[in-house]
Amino acid sequence: MADSTSPEPSSSAPLPRRLNLLQGTALNMIDMVGIGPFVVLPLVIKTMGGPQFIWAWVLGAVVSLVDAFVWSELGAAFPQAGGSYNFLKISYGERRWGKLLSFLYVWQTLIQAPLVMASGAIGFSQYASYLMPMEDWQRRVVSGGVVLIIIGLLYRRIDSIGKIGLVMWGAVLLTLGWIIVGGLTNSRIPLSTTFESIQSVSGSVLAAGLGQASVKTIYCYLGYYNVCHLGGEIQRPTRNIPASMFISIIGIAALYLLMNLSVISVVPWQEAQESDFIVSTFVETLYGPDAARLATVLVLLVAFSSLFAVLLGYSRVPYAAAADGQFFSIFAKLHPTRQFPYVSLLILGGLGFVFSLLFRLGDVITAILAMRIMVQFVGQAIGLLLLHRRRSAAEFPFRMPFYPIPVLLAVGVWLFVFVSTGLPFILSGLVVTVLGIGAFMLSAGVRRQWPFEATSGANS
Incomplete structure (x- = not known):
């Protein structure tokens, strides 16, 4: 195996x-906790129409945990850069349908x-407009500037990135921690009073709002699988990839639930659902x-972060797709001295x-989730079932308990969310997929690959 300190790495050398x-767990958790929970919290309360909103956060955690079993089996078995790209390609066969599904995933990623x-x-x-009221054009300048700063921070070696991530x-x-401790130690509204009305809500009413609210809470959990995208750069991947996902989900679920309980113990849920800056409102109520x-x-x-x-x-x-010969070759280039995919970083x-x-x-959160479910989440869960039919148990370093029940649950829940x-x-979401199929067919036709390969070469 080549030493990662080799002075002349090739442009498509394996990632160190x-x-x-x-570090992998830290990168997972900061991916999961973005602006999402601080913006989504009021929206979930309003969607559920009362204190039963807490069930949407519980459902988000359950969906993530069930799906993590799928990611863990695939991530431990195939610890490579690209995550779902490789999972889909290998699960459905690298010569035919796996080409299409993995291409669609990369297409959607772009x-x-x-x-x-x-x-x-x-x-x-x-x-940020809480700190300084801004006009629309000023907000756009701020959002664009944030992206540029992040590109600059990521333009470096992965080991220094791990330290920044910590x-x-x-x-x-x-x-x-500040939100949780501050609220629970300075409670002004008894939680028993807040939640006493939950029992009076009918099951049909609860289910009606739970689906829409869970779309937003699940968005706040997405990212638990980020370590799979970095599979080629994780040490001891067969152990660390599954462990980092479950630690991340359990840790973030506990933090989210405690944060929600803390906020509504200080700010009445009727007021919280109308706040654009719920954390700021919460802290201002307590400390000024x-x-x-x-x-x-x-x-x-x-x-x-x-x-x-x-x-x-x-x-x-x-x-990963370009290094595999299934995407534009320019994306496979690594930085000549820092060994990271700088072209892919700059384009995305x-x-x-x-x-x-x-x-x-607006509704971009829902749109993003709708676009991803069928190909990425449902697609790779079904792909895992196909893999189990073709490969022995010894080829899966991580084995989920009660297989295939978690896989079937994951498929069912993702379809419900979709x-x-x-x-x-x-x-x-379907339009993006159809356009991706068209792009794949055009590319395959130009390169004379499946399904347009010559009959004589079908078995080559």
Whole structure:
């Protein structure tokens, strides 16, 4: 095996494994906790129409845990850069359907990754307006500037990025810890009073709102699989990839639930659902406006940290596809001295910058989730079932308990969430997929690959 310190690495050399369990977990968690929970909290309360909103956060955690079993088996078995790209390609066969599914994932990544970046940057600029009221063009300048700064921070070796990630992880824990401790030690509204009305809500009413609310809470958990995108750079991947995901989900779920309980123990849920800056309102109620401004700065730091992890992970996806010969070769280039996929980083970051200037936050959270469910989440869960039919148990270093029940649960829940996004978002996700199929067919036709390969070479 080549030494990672070799003086002349090739442009497509394997990525060095320099991230340990702590660093991988930190990058997962800062990916999960962005601006999302601070913006989504009021929306979830309003969607559920009362204190039963807490069930949406519980459901988000359950969905993530169940799905993590799928990611863990695949990530431990195939610890390579690119995550779902490799999982889909291997699960469905590298010669035919795996080519199409993995291409569709990369195609969606070129759209969704910059949109995820843009949504976080736009949310950052909107939350920043608590500190200084801004006009629309000023918010766009701030959101675009945030993306450019993140690109600059990521333009370096992965080992130094791991250290930066640990610092940002500390900011995440500090912010959430302040909210949790501050609220639970200065409670002004008994939680028993707040939740006493839950039992009076009918099951049908609860289920009706739970689907739509869970779309938003699940968005706040997304990122638990970021370590799989960095699979080629994780030390001891068969152990660390599954461990980092479960630690991240359990830790973040506990923090989210405690944060929600803390906020509504100080700010009545009827008021919280109308707040654009719920954390700032919460801290101002307890400690005054100066403390609220400090809390806002911490929230912005958390949001910034999340975007850092998002672009880091997604920049490895087109790189993996290109290095595999299934995407534009320029994406496979590594920096000649720092050994990171700089072209992929610059292109995705550049698109994120453009999108942050063009779009509003609006319903982009729901649109992003709707776009990803069928190919990435449902697709790779079914792919794992196919793999188990073709491979022995010894080829899976991590084995989920009670297989295949978690896989079937994951498929069912993701389909429920997909339907819950609503018809406009379902259609938008399908349109992106259809366009991707068209792009794949065009590319395959030009290169005379499956399904346009010559009959005589079908068995080659």
